[in-house]
Each structure stands twice: as C-alpha cells, then as structure tokens.
Amino acid sequence: MATFEQRESGYWQAKIRRKGHPTQSRTFATKKDAEAWARDVESKMDRSVFVDMREAEEMTLHAALDRYEREVTVTKRGKDVEAYRIAAWQAQKLACKSLAALRGSDFAAYRDARLKAGVAASTVQIELALVSHLFTTARREWGMEGLQNPLSAVRKPVAANARDRSFIDDEEARLLAACAPQARTAGKFAGGAQSQFLRPAVEFALATAMRQGEIADLLWENVDLQNRVARLPLTKNGSARAVPLSSAAVAILRALKEGSSDDGSNVKPLPKGPVFRTSANALKIGFIRAVKRARAMYEKECAERREHPDPRMLVDLHFHDLCNPIKMLRIASIPIFRMFDDTQHFYCGVLMKNRVGLTGSN
Incomplete structure (x- = not known):
C-alpha cells in the first residue's frame, strides 16, 4: 500500500x-x-x-566503471590498456550521471565530439564498446534486469583499419637510429630512447613479424635458439603458435642473452623471464616518440640542405606496420597456407594483398 x-x-x-x-x-x-x-x-x-531500478538509479557511471574494472577488466589480457580507457571515461562529465539516467543521445554526442577532435573511428568504437559491455554486465550479473543499454541503438563510427604501410627510402635506418638508447641529459632523453630494449624489440619485429604484445610477452623459457623457434602460448587470436626465427632474429636474441645489444649498450642477461623487459604500452609510447624524433631530425637535415621534406617520410607509421616488410618478403617464396601458420591471420585478405603488391599477379 x-x-x-x-x-x-x-x-x-x-x-x-x-x-x-x-x-x-x-x-x-x-x-x-x-x-x-x-x-x-x-x-x-x-x-x-x-523491476527494481533503485540500484541503477543510485549507481553512477563512475562507480560502475570502478566495479567493472575490479570484476571484469582484471580477467582480460588487455587489462592494462583497458584501465587507461576506464580512467578516461571517469574523467568525462557523463561519469557523474546514474546508469538509469544515461541516454543514447548522451553517447551520440560523445561520439561526435571525439570524432570532431580527430580521434580515430576505431578508437571511438572501442571506447563505446567498453561502456556498452558494462551495461550488458550490469543487466545480466549485477541484478539490474530493468536497465536498458542506451548504446544498443547508437550508430557506431565506421573504421577503415586496413593498412599497407611499408618503409620508403631510408626510413627504416632513420627510425632505428632514433630507437637507440641515449644517456639522460639535463633530465631528458631528447636524443634517443629511454629504454635499452626499444631498438632490439623493433628489430625483432622486423625480423619475425610478431605483434607488439607478443614481443612484450615473450619469455626466455619459450625461446629455442638451437632449433630457431619462439613459441607463443597465447596470441591475440586466442591460440598458440610457433614462430620460426631468422638469422637476424637469432642474432638479436643471442646479443640480449649474452648481455649486450647491437648498439653497444650493456643489458644484464637473465636466464628466464621476459626477453624484452618492457610492457606493450611502453613499447607503443617509445615507438611513437622515436618516430617523432626521427621526423624532427629528418626535417632539420632537409632545412640545412634547403630541400623540401617528403610529407610521407616518418609519418603515419605504427608499430604494427613493422610486420609488413617481412611478410612481403616471405610471401614471395612460401605457400599461402604456411603463412597462415606463421602469422596467424584468420583471413587471407592481408596476405593476398601483400602477395599481389610484391608480384603484381592475381
């Protein structure tokens, strides 16, 4: 009553x-x-x-994100990266609203603002997917059965993620020079990388076509230098695979195992544990900074020679692009089905695209 x-x-x-x-x-x-x-x-x-909606009306998006991080994010392989996304969401004004008060129009406005700011469509997709899964989890597992997912009807931005970026001219040499470690000067590393593992990691990616996260997670226990193979127990696609090691890849690993790198810096060897003692996020940030350093040096040299810099040189270069050269070289002589095993592509589109680009045939 x-x-x-x-x-x-x-x-x-x-x-x-x-x-x-x-x-x-x-x-x-x-x-x-x-x-x-x-x-x-x-x-x-x-x-x-x-249906009781009190909990959904009382819980803010900020609090829900905290709970989501404690209960869901910690179980994911990409928990560190997702933690950054959660922190970014919690800094938004929307985080102060209750779950029940949020509407699709709120997230549509957020989407449009992010795209207008120049954020990639694929990044916005991931950000919206995170909160959408939060609502789904709250409805299914947190006892908020009456809560509707406001993102279910929100239009997602269309992302064009296909890339075929490869090195041009002496771009590779310039990038590797910028990845070399540099001693700290006046509290800064302006002349080189902070990590002594950045350049070996970049060279290893060029030699193996391994992904950024796979390189960061590679353990000495899974490296067989005698048989020239690196075993990856868990990859991005959720399955294990063995990566054949070229002579260049073996040389990089031997240098690290013996306690020195090609650039002469000393690296204390470890009998087990991570090969490259760094995180995937540190590799990503270090690579971005190295590309910027290399571009700045290139522009400086062009100015000294009074030449116009090539607008393509050291621009729009991602760590994942390091896979392209080795894939193209190997595709020319290795059957397509073997490449599926080595690179773990679920679809042949990328491999066939590189084959056509190299041979000019269909």
Whole structure:
C-alpha cells in the first residue's frame, strides 16, 4: 500500500510497502505526481512485471566503471590498456550521471565530439564498446534486469583499419637510429630512447613479424635458439603458435642473452623471464616518440640542405606496420597456407594483398 508524506521542504515522498517486494520510495514536487508514480508501480507489482531500478538509479557511471574494472577488466589480457580507457571515461562529465539516467543521445554526442577532435573511428568504437559491455554486465550479473543499454541503438563510427604501410627510402635506418638508447641529459632523453630494449624489440619485429604484445610477452623459457623457434602460448587470436626465427632474429636474441645489444649498450642477461623487459604500452609510447624524433631530425637535415621534406617520410607509421616488410618478403617464396601458420591471420585478405603488391599477379 502506498503512503504519502509531505516533507518540511514542501516536497512529497511516496512510499510503497508490499509483501514480496523491497520497499520503494521516491520524492516529488507535487502530491499529484507522487500518486501517479505510486499507481504505476503498484500496477506493475500486481501484474508481476515490476523491476527494481533503485540500484541503477543510485549507481553512477563512475562507480560502475570502478566495479567493472575490479570484476571484469582484471580477467582480460588487455587489462592494462583497458584501465587507461576506464580512467578516461571517469574523467568525462557523463561519469557523474546514474546508469538509469544515461541516454543514447548522451553517447551520440560523445561520439561526435571525439570524432570532431580527430580521434580515430576505431578508437571511438572501442571506447563505446567498453561502456556498452558494462551495461550488458550490469543487466545480466549485477541484478539490474530493468536497465536498458542506451548504446544498443547508437550508430557506431565506421573504421577503415586496413593498412599497407611499408618503409620508403631510408626510413627504416632513420627510425632505428632514433630507437637507440641515449644517456639522460639535463633530465631528458631528447636524443634517443629511454629504454635499452626499444631498438632490439623493433628489430625483432622486423625480423619475425610478431605483434607488439607478443614481443612484450615473450619469455626466455619459450625461446629455442638451437632449433630457431619462439613459441607463443597465447596470441591475440586466442591460440598458440610457433614462430620460426631468422638469422637476424637469432642474432638479436643471442646479443640480449649474452648481455649486450647491437648498439653497444650493456643489458644484464637473465636466464628466464621476459626477453624484452618492457610492457606493450611502453613499447607503443617509445615507438611513437622515436618516430617523432626521427621526423624532427629528418626535417632539420632537409632545412640545412634547403630541400623540401617528403610529407610521407616518418609519418603515419605504427608499430604494427613493422610486420609488413617481412611478410612481403616471405610471401614471395612460401605457400599461402604456411603463412597462415606463421602469422596467424584468420583471413587471407592481408596476405593476398601483400602477395599481389610484391608480384603484381592475381
């Protein structure tokens, strides 16, 4: 039965107590509104269709993201990267709203603002997918059965992720020079990389076509230098694979194992554990900074020679692009089905594209 009480502030509180249901209460500006709400809730209770929305109305997106990180994100392989995305979401104004108050229009506005700011469509897709899965988890596992996912009807940006970027001219040499470690000067590493493992990691990627995360996760226990193979127990696609090691790849690993790298810097050898003592995120950031350093040096040299810099040189270069040269060279002589095993592509589109680009045949 519903009861109504006027508070000192003048607002009316409606309270419903019914056997088999948790107590429901809400405050309204007028008694008429309170009575209308009570009739609606009691009607749903009579028809056994009432769903308690109090938790969804009380929990903010910020708090929900905290819980999602504790319970869901920690189980993912990419938990470190997702933690950064969660922190970015929590800094948004939307994070102050309750889950029940969020609407599709809120996220549509967020999408448009991010795209207008120049953020890649694929990045916006991932950001929206994170919150969408949060709503799905809250509905299925957190007892918020009445909560609707406002992102289910929001149009997702179309991403064109296909890349065929390869090195031009002396781009590779310039990049490797910028990846070499540099001693700290006046508290900065302006002349080179902070990590002594960045250049070996980049060279290893060029020699093996391994992904950034696979290189960061590679353990000495999974490296067989005698048989020239590196075993990856778990890859991006969820399966294990063995990567054949070229002479260049073996030389890089031997140098690291013996305690020195090609650039002369000393690296304390470890009998086991990570081969490249760095994280995937550190590799990503270090690579981005190295590309910027190399581009700045290239522009400086062009200015000294009074030449116009090539707008393509050391621009739009990603770590994943390091896979392209080795794939193209190997595709020319290795059957396509063997390349599926080595690179773990689920689709032949990328491999066939490189084959056509190299041989000019169909």
